[in-house]
Every structure is written in structure tokens, then in C-alpha cells.
Amino acid sequence: MSALNSTPPVEIPDLEEQTMDRAKESFYTATQFQLMWLKFRRHKLAIIGMFVLALFLIAMLFAEFLAPYGSQSRDADYLFGKPQSIHFFDDDGNFRGMFVYSVISQFNIDTMQVDLVEDRSEIRPVNFFAKGEPYKMWGLIKGDLHLFHVEDAFIHLFGTDSLGRDVYSRVIFGTRTSLSIGFIGVIISFILGLAIGGVSGYFGGLIDDIVQRMIEFIRSIPTLPLWMSLAAILPKEWSPLRVYFAVTVLLGFLSWTTLARRVRGKLISMREEDFVFAARIAGSSDARIIWRHMIPAFLSYIIVDLTVSFPAMILGETTLSFIGLGLREPVVSWGVLLQASQNIKAIEQHPWLFFPAIFVVISVLAFSLVGDGMRDAADPYSH
Amino acid sequence: MPGDDQLLLEVKNLKKYFPIRRGAFGTVKKTVKAVDRVSFFIKKGETFGLVGESGSGKTTTGRLILRAMEPTEGEVIYHLEDREPFDLMKLSKKELWEFRRYSQMIFQDPYSSLNPRMTVRDIVAEPLIATKALQKEAVTQRIRETAKKCQVSIEFLRRYPHAFSGGQRQRIGIARALVLNPPFIVCDEPVSALDVSIQAQILNLLNDLQEELDLTYLFIAHDLSVVEHICDRVGVMYLGRLFEMATTRDLFFSPRHPYTEALMSAIPAADPSIIMEPIKLTGEIPSPINPPEGCSFHPRCRYAQPICSQSIPEWKEYSPEHFAACHFAGELELKGAFK
Numbered sequence: 245m246s247a248l249n250s251t252p253p254v255e256i257p258d259l260e261e262q263t264m265d266r267a268k269e270s271f272y273t274a275t276q277f278q279l280m281w282l283k284f285r286r287h288k289l290a291i292i293g294m295f296v297l298a299l300f301l302i303a304m305l306f307a308e309f310l311a312p313y314g315s316q317s318r319d320a321d322y323l324f325g326k327p328q329s330i331h332f333f334d335d336d337g338n339f340r341g342m343f344v345y346s347v348i349s350q351f352n353i354d355t356m357q358v359d360l361v362e363d364r365s366e367i368r369p370v371n372f373f374a375k376g377e378p379y380k381m382w383g384l385i386k387g388d389l390h391l392f393h394v395e396d397a398f399i400h401l402f403g404t405d406s407l408g409r410d411v412y413s414r415v416i417f418g419t420r421t422s423l424s425i426g427f428i429g430v431i432i433s434f435i436l437g438l439a440i441g442g443v444s445g446y447f448g449g450l451i452d453d454i455v456q457r458m459i460e461f462i463r464s465i466p467t468l469p470l471w472m473s474l475a476a477i478l479p480k481e482w483s484p485l486r487v488y489f490a491v492t493v494l495l496g497f498l499s500w501t502t503l504a505r506r507v508r509g510k511l512i513s514m515r516e517e518d519f520v521f522a523a524r525i526a527g528s529s530d531a532r533i534i535w536r537h538m539i540p541a542f543l544s545y546i547i548v549d550l551t552v553s554f555p556a557m558i559l560g561e562t563t564l565s566f567i568g569l570g571l572r573e574p575v576v577s578w579g580v581l582l583q584a585s586q587n588i589k590a591i592e593q594h595p596w597l598f599f600p601a602i603f604v605v606i607s608v609l610a611f612s613l614v615g616d617g618m619r620d621a622a623d624p625y626s627h
Numbered sequence: 628m629p630g631d632d633q634l635l636l637e638v639k640n641l642k643k644y645f646p647i648r649r650g651a652f653g654t655v656k657k658t659v660k661a662v663d664r665v666s667f668f669i670k671k672g673e674t675f676g677l678v679g680e681s682g683s684g685k686t687t688t689g690r691l692i693l694r695a696m697e698p699t700e701g702e703v704i705y706h707l708e709d710r711e712p713f714d715l716m717k718l719s720k721k722e723l724w725e726f727r728r729y730s731q732m733i734f735q736d737p738y739s740s741l742n743p744r745m746t747v748r749d750i751v752a753e754p755l756i757a758t759k760a761l762q763k764e765a766v767t768q769r770i771r772e773t774a775k776k777c778q779v780s781i782e783f784l785r786r787y788p789h790a791f792s793g794g795q796r797q798r799i800g801i802a803r804a805l806v807l808n809p810p811f812i813v814c815d816e817p818v819s820a821l822d823v824s825i826q827a828q829i830l831n832l833l834n835d836l837q838e839e840l841d842l843t844y845l846f847i848a849h850d851l852s853v854v855e856h857i858c859d860r861v862g863v864m865y866l867g868r869l870f871e872m873a874t875t876r877d878l879f880f881s882p883r884h885p886y887t888e889a890l891m892s893a894i895p896a897a898d899p900s901i902i903m904e905p906i907k908l909t910g911e912i913p914s915p916i917n918p919p920e921g922c923s924f925h926p927r928c929r930y931a932q933p934i935c936s937q938s939i940p941e942w943k944e945y946s947p948e949h950f951a952a953c954h955f956a957g958e959l960e961l962k963g964a965f966k
């Protein structure tokens with residue numbers, strides 16, 4: 245290398261870059277997740293979805309506080325009660341804050357039936373952050389503070405069911421159960437997918453072949469009949485809690501295949517990436533290469549896949565419980581609640597029993613919207 | 628062959644066959660002979676050029692002689708200052724790990740070769756940290772020195788690669804390769820992905836570093852014109868095989884392989900008095916999955932004889948340090964780019 249010696253030494257061409265403003269510098273020093281957030285933020289619907297999911301998360305964490313009643317508390321004289329109206333003005337048109345009326349039974353001579361009507365003689369103000377029915381938060385911490393409470397009467401925003409239980413409170417508790425099943429199921433499928441897909445993709449060869457055939461087999465089984473037969477195996481005498489764990493594990497075990505495929509595909513393509521060769525030549529161990537280079541490069545895709553697989557978990561639980569093979573009372577989940585609205589008559593006469601379905605739809609939509617935004621943000625380095 | 632004390636490494640009969648699967652169930656098994664029976668040597672302190680069209684197996688050869696991948700067969704004997712000669716391919720995992728500080732690589736693509744999720748500092752530091760070459764306290768100092776040497780400004784160390792253009796990224800890649808002070812560097816087409824205006828800067832940097840640090844380079848390129856200015860000796864590759872190896876002077880004055888002659892004729896002559904008819908290579912480059920029998924160049928060779936499609940020509944030394952693989956290398960009068 246001598247012929248080029250005659251050319252003068254080179255100036256560093258980036259001198260003006262050094263004087264660039266702070267904003268640019270912070271972009272240049274932005275981590276992967278900061279760049280992803282910049283991209284995600286542009287999706288308005290995904291942001292809304294995320295906000296909705298945050299609300300669900302709060303409901304899940306603080307169900308006892310948000311629900312005015314326990315999931316099994318009954319108002320024996322308000323069976324199949326309609327959602328109560330919230331009032332702000334009394335009959336004279338005076339503003340009285342938020343309040344409800346109590347409900348009384350009245351015999352209707354025309355229909356020969358007992359009607360439940362509002363007792364407009366006295367208003368029952370809705371108190372916020374008030375003491376109400378005592379509870380144990382997550383079965384551990386005693387408390388009696390509720391977001392709202394009505395003294396000397398009841399408040400059933402979404403009405404009551406056949407036993408007089410508050411549908412709103414039960415939907416809130418159902419949110420906890422259904423989402424936690426989603427979370428645990430997703431974690432199980434995450435661990436299985438990462439481990440099995442990782443082994444399959446990193447080692448290849450015979451192991452890979454076996455795993456791939458196994459995945460194809462699992463994926464070729466129609467889901468609903470499989471769930472039904474697996475759920476039918478669950479002993480009837482198991483406690484609801486055990487059934488809860490069994491259903492969760494079941495859903496997790498059936499949904500890892502997509503993730504395993506993703507992990508395998510990513511590993512195989514990444515083995516040939518230049519920066520992986522560079523790391524190997526630099527003397528990095530296999531463990532360091534996987535941990536430092538490969539996992540960060542596909543973690544974002546895994547998070548997307550997990551987000552997108554969440555609705556499947558929720559719908560899986562709902563379906564199983566709805567057809568009576570999943571969770572049972574006294575565990576309350578969205579699926580268990582929807583069981584009560586199984587026939588047309590129920591929906592026609594007590595449409596409020598259908599409220600849990602709205603929650604299922606909203607949560608599934610929210611997860612899909614967030615998933616869409618994340619999919620776009622998953623690779624912040626593409627142009 | 629030069630004496631052992633002059634040699635940095637000797638490659639003997641190196642092969643890399645990639646299995647590929649075809650057919651609906653991956654049942655049809657074939658191989659790509661990416662590198663096939665390649666033998667050459669590199670002397671201490673020189674720049675050895677490896678030239679060939681895209682897909683001829685240069686990158687694979689470069690990776691193999693650093694054992695970034697396992698060869699199908701073959702030896703790579705290193706002669707390092709403080710050690711007995713050893714075959715890189717026989718080293719244990721631990722020995723290979725210790726070897727890493729003697730050789731590094733500069734990559735063709737300055738984008739895919741830098742992990743976008745690591746800061747420049749972490750990228751440059753990786754060889755130091757992975758090989759545990761330095762105490763923690765000394766790492767920062769070494770990174771700063773190396774960055775300066777490679778014209779990477781210290782303020783850039785906290786940034787991520789997405790902040791930089793191709794040329795600046797390549798400097799970061801060079802800093803990573805040099806941070807361990809290795810005596811040997813494989814430069815895999817280090818400028819071919821860069822703007823022409825940046826290419827000379829990077830080549831100059833590599834040249835200065837070589838003088839300052841007494842480096843030996845394996846310089847991979849896809850055309851002869853770059854090699855002419857940079858390399859002391861050159862090897863020419865085609866479809867996984869080495870066709871010719873000689874000093875740059877020898878090769879450019881009197882090539883012995885018809886393929887080299889064809890490549891030469893395509894170089895725009897610096898001296899207009901030498902008028903060379905470009906030799907048109909007829910036909911497509913054959914697929915490396917089904918290379919032609921015998922001499923793999925025969926379908927495109929204008930000197931081909933019946934024997935060329937029947938037997939593989941031997942790799943032989945025709946004059947001191949001038950090797951070629953052609954049945955007629957001793958007889959043909961071929962034209963070089965220089966006279």
C-alpha cells in the first residue's frame with residue numbers, strides 16, 4: 245500500500261456535525277426503545293388502545309376498590325334488576341349532585357306481576373371514596389374503601405343477575421380473572437416459544453426437524469375440539485382454583501408454536517448477520533452473542549407477537565367457560581359471566597347480562613390496535 | 628514458497644461446502660462449493676489481495692481463515708511471533724478464544740456489520756471485553772486512543788450507529804478491528820459499499836494504519852483496479868477456486884490464467900499507449916451448485932481444449948511465487964495490463 249501515499253491526509257468531514265443542536269444529539273444517542281416509542285407515538289389509534297389497556301390494568305389491580313360490591317354479594321329483593329339510572333336533578337328540577345333512588349317492589353294488577361320501581365320520595369347520593377362493603381384486596385389486605393358507594397340503598401350500574409348479584413362488580417372481577425389468564429398464558433407461551441424455538445433455531449439439524457414436525461402437528465389440530473376434549477379430561481371434583489390454573493396452562497401450552505417459529509426464523513437469519521460474525525470474531529461466547537446481540541434484535545418482534553396473541557388467550561378462556569368447560573363459579577371471569585346470557589331469551593329479557601361481552605370486544609380491539617402500532621415500531625432501524 | 632520466517636499464514640486445501648435443501652420437504656440435498664481446494668499464503672507485513680466476481684467465495688474464505696465458521700476441510704497454519712506454528716482449525720474453543728486478539732475483520736457492509744442497538748463505544752469495546760484483553764480501567768483509555776487513530780471523534784462514542792453515514796460507520800468498524808492491536812486484519816471489500824468520494828479516504832486511513840502499526844492485510848476486492856494500487860500480491864478466485872496467485876507486478880505484466888487476462892482487459896488502462904481489446908467473457912457465470920466439470924472456467928474460456936472439460940487443472944508454481952491452475956498455464960502467451 246504505497247501508491248496512495250501521495251494524497252494529503254484527510255480532514256474529518258463531520259466537523260459541522262459537532263455543532264449541531266441538542267435535539268439531533270438526543271436522536272443520535274437514542275436507544276432502541278426510545279426510537280421505537282418515537283415511531284409508536286405516531287399511531288393515534290395505538291395510543292388510544294394503550295390508554296384503554298391501562299384502564300383494564302387498573303381494573304385488574306384494584307378490582308376490590310373499583311367494584312362497589314363483592315362478586316358474590318346479593319341483593320335478594322333485586323333479582324334480574326335493570327341497570328339503575330343515575331340522576332343529577334330531583335323531580336323539582338333542582339341540581340342535587342349525583343344520586344340514585346332506591347327501588348321498591350310494587351304489585352301490578354294489570355300484569356299480575358311484581359314490578360320494581362324507583363322510590364322517588366328520597367334521593368340517595370353517590371359518595372365517592374366512601375366506606376362500603378369490607379373486602380380483602382387480592383385476598384390479603386383488608387379494606388372497605390370504594391370508588392363509589394350509596395348509603396342505605398344499592399347502586400347497580402349494569403343491573404343484577406338471577407341471584408341479585410351486581411353485574412358491574414362482577415365484570416370488574418371478571419376483568420381480573422380473564423386478563424390474568426391472558427398474562428399467565430402469554431408468559432407460559434413466551435417461555436416455551438423462546439426455549440423451544442431457540443434450541444430449534446440455534447442448533448438446527450435433527451432437533452430442528454423434530455421440533456418443526458411437532459409444531460406442524462400441534463398447529464394442524466382444530467382448536468375448539470382440542471380444547472373441548474382436553475377440558476373434558478379435567479376432573480369435575482377439582483376446585484375452581486385448580487381448574488383456573490389448568491385452563492391457563494392449557495391455553496399457554498397450545499399457543500407457543502407461533503412464537504417458537506418466529507424465534508427460530510429470527511435466529512436462523514441472524515446467525516448469518518454481519519454483526520453476529522463480528523461479535524464471534526471479537527471473541528464473544530455463544531451466550532454473549534445470544535444475549536447481547538440476538539435477543540435485543542428480536543425482542544421487539546416477540547413483544548409484538550405476545551401482544552397480538554393476548555386476544556386469542558382471552559377469547560380462548562371466554563369460549564371455554566362459555567361452553568361450560570372452563571372456569572366455574574365462584575370464580576368470575578368474562579366467560580363465566582357470559583354463560584348466564586347463553587340463550588336468546590336471556591338476552592331479550594335481560595340484555596344487561598351481555599355487558600361482559602362489550603368488555604371482551606373492547607379489550608380484544610385494544611390489544612389489536614396496540615399490536616398494530618407496535619408492529620410498525622418493532623424495527624426502528626428500517627427506512 | 629517463501630521461508631517460514633517470512634510467512635504469516637498458509638492456507639492448505641481449504642474447502643467449505645454449504646448444504647442446501649431443495650424440494651417440497653427439503654429432501655433434495657445439494658451443496659454449494661463456496662470454497663474448494665484453495666491454497667495460498669500471506670507474508671508478514673504485506674497486503675495480499677483476493678479478487679473475484681461476486682459469489683466467487685472471497686467472503687467465505689476470509690471468514691474461514693479467521694475461523695468465524697467451520698471449514699469442511701483444510702488447514703490454516705499461522706506463524707505468530709511468539710508461538711510455534713499452529714493449525715487454526717485444530718484449536719480448541721479456549722485456544723480459539725485466545726487467538727482472537729491476533730486477527731480481526733473489517734466488513735464490506737458498514738450498516739449490517741454494526742449492531743444498531745449498541746453505542747459506538749460498546750461496539751468498539753466489544754473485542755476488548757469479550758477477550759478480556761485489558762483491565763476495566765484501561766478499556767476507556769484504549770478506546771479513546773483507537774478512536775482517535777481511526778478518525779472517530781470522541782464525542783461520537785456515546786451515539787448509536789444510526790447517527791452516522793457509511794464512511795463514518797466504516798471508521799467505527801475499523802476502530803473495532805484495531806482496538807486489540809492485532810497484527811493481521813481481513814478487509815472484506817472495505818470500500819465497495821461507500822461513495823466514491825469516501826473510498827479514497829478510507830483506503831488512505833487503512834494505508835496509514837498499516838504503516839503505523841505494522842499490519843498485515845488480506846484485502847478482498849471484486850475488481851483488479853483497486854488491488855493494483857494497494858496490494859503486494861494478488862490471488863484471483865472464480866467459483867470457489869483460486870485460479871492464479873502472483874506478485875501484483877507479475878500478475879499485471881504476465882498473467883498465466885486466461886480468466887486473469889480477461890479481467891485485466893476490462894481495466895481502463897492508465898497508459899493510453901497500451902490498447903487492449905476487452906476480452907468478452909461469453910456465457911453466464913455458472914451456478915456454484917452445478918459448477919462445470921473439469922476446469923470450471925471452460926465454458927467461457929477462449930483457449931479451452933477438450934481436456935479442459937475432463938480434468939481439473941492442478942494448482943502449480945510456474946515461476947517463483949507465481950501459481951496458477953490451468954492446463955496450459957506454462958504455454959499460453961497472455962497479455963497483462965502492463966507492458
Ligand SMILES: Nc1ncnc2c1ncn2[C@@H]1O[C@H](COP(=O)(O)OP(=O)(O)O)[C@@H](O)[C@H]1O
Binds near residue numbers: 647679681687
Ligand atoms: N451460509 C451460506 N449458505 C449457503 N450458501 C452460502 C452461504 N454463504 C455463502 N454462500 C454461497 O457461497 C458462494 C460464495 O459466497 P461468498 O463467499 O459470499 O462470495 P463473495 O464474497 O466472493 O461474493 C455464493 O454462491 C453464496 O451464495
Ligand code: SF4
Binds near residue numbers: 884885922925928935
Ligand atoms: S484449463 Fe482450459 S478452460 Fe481452464 S483456463 Fe486453462 S485453458 Fe481455459
Ligand SMILES: [Mg+2]
Binds near residue numbers: 682686687815
Ligand atoms: Mg463478499
